[in-house]
Amino acid sequence: MTGRGGVSHCLPPVLRAFWSNRRMDMEKVPSIIYIKSIFAPLFDFLFPSRCPVCSAYVKNRGDWCAACLAAALRVRRLPLDAGHRRVFSEAWSFGAYHGALRDLLLPLKFRSRRDGLPALRSFLAAVGERLPRADWMPGVAVPVPLFAEKEKERGGNQTELIFREWLESQGWEWRRAIVRTRATAPQFGLDREQRAENVKNAFALSDEMDKNELAGKNILLVDDIFTTGATLAECAKSLKKAGVNDITVWTLASDRQ
Ligand SMILES: [Zn+2]
Numbered sequence: 001m002t003g004r005g006g007v008s009h010c011l012p013p014v015l016r017a018f019w020s021n022r023r024m025d026m027e028k029v030p031s032i033i034y035i036k037s038i039f040a041p042l043f044d045f046l047f048p049s050r051c052p053v054c055s056a057y058v059k060n061r062g063d064w065c066a067a068c069l070a071a072a073l074r075v076r077r078l079p080l081d082a083g084h085r086r087v088f089s090e091a092w093s094f095g096a097y098h099g100a101l102r103d104l105l106l107p108l109k110f111r112s113r114r115d116g117l118p119a120l121r122s123f124l125a126a127v128g129e130r131l132p133r134a135d136w137m138p139g140v141a142v143p144v145p146l147f148a149e150k151e152k153e154r155g156g157n158q159t160e161l162i163f164r165e166w167l168e169s170q171g172w173e174w175r176r177a178i179v180r181t182r183a184t185a186p187q188f189g190l191d192r193e194q195r196a197e198n199v200k201n202a203f204a205l206s207d208e209m210d211k212n213e214l215a216g217k218n219i220l221l222v223d224d225i226f227t228t229g230a231t232l233a234e235c236a237k238s239l240k241k242a243g244v245n246d247i248t249v250w251t252l253a254s255d256r257q
Contacts, residue, residue, distance in 0.1 A: 062118025215243030
């Protein structure tokens with residue numbers, strides 16, 4: 001853990017380039033955080049926070065202006081087909097998968113660029129204010145996993161980077177309960193049947209989980225995008241095999257209505 005991503009995303013581009021070329025070790029991290037805390041007001045003055053969509057001035061880094069946030073937010077329950085209903089009871093998505101959200105998510109997902117993370121996390125905080133909270137007592141949240149090699153290559157699982165901090169702050173227990181047992185081709189560009197075939201039996205309970213640990217529990221399954229739901233359905237099947245009682249799905253964005 002070098003802490004590089006966590007520090008550098010707060011910096012303007014010129015300083016970020018300098019920063020990312022520095023070798024950082026754990027002994028240096030506290031002093032860097034201290035220095036940053038001293039200079040933060042100066043940075044804020046020189047580089048004020050702007051909306052990630054229209055560049056209007058906003059109060060905090062990562063904040064959206066009210067108009068762009070309202071345009072991107074679409075907190076809704078997605079319609080499920082019979083195949084989905086066999087494995088999860090509800091699937092929710094929080095935004096439309098085009099425009100601002102897509103532009104923020106794609107660089108994180110495919111180019112390991114974390115610049116958009118503060119805006120995505122800020123988006124989720126706004127979602128939290130719109131969810132009917134009484135329906136969801138915090139429990140166990142499980143992310144859709146990447147194949148281990150791919151996660152290493154990307155420097156993290158984008159779903160974890162987006163959701164974990166927010167869910168844990170709301171009292172959820174974040175568990176990497178399932179693993180992807182083989183490399184799968186990207187779902188992008190595949191039709192519905194090909195997507196289902198591509199991820200079939202590609203998930204299993206993690207070796208690090210006690211076999212009966214999830215038995216009888218209600219689980220929140222989390223992913224970045226809901227397209228056909230093929231990946232989520234396969235993940236849900238592996239959770240059901242572990243005896244999970246009920247599965248609700250939350251996704252950041254979807255192109256479904
Ligand atoms: Zn805006």
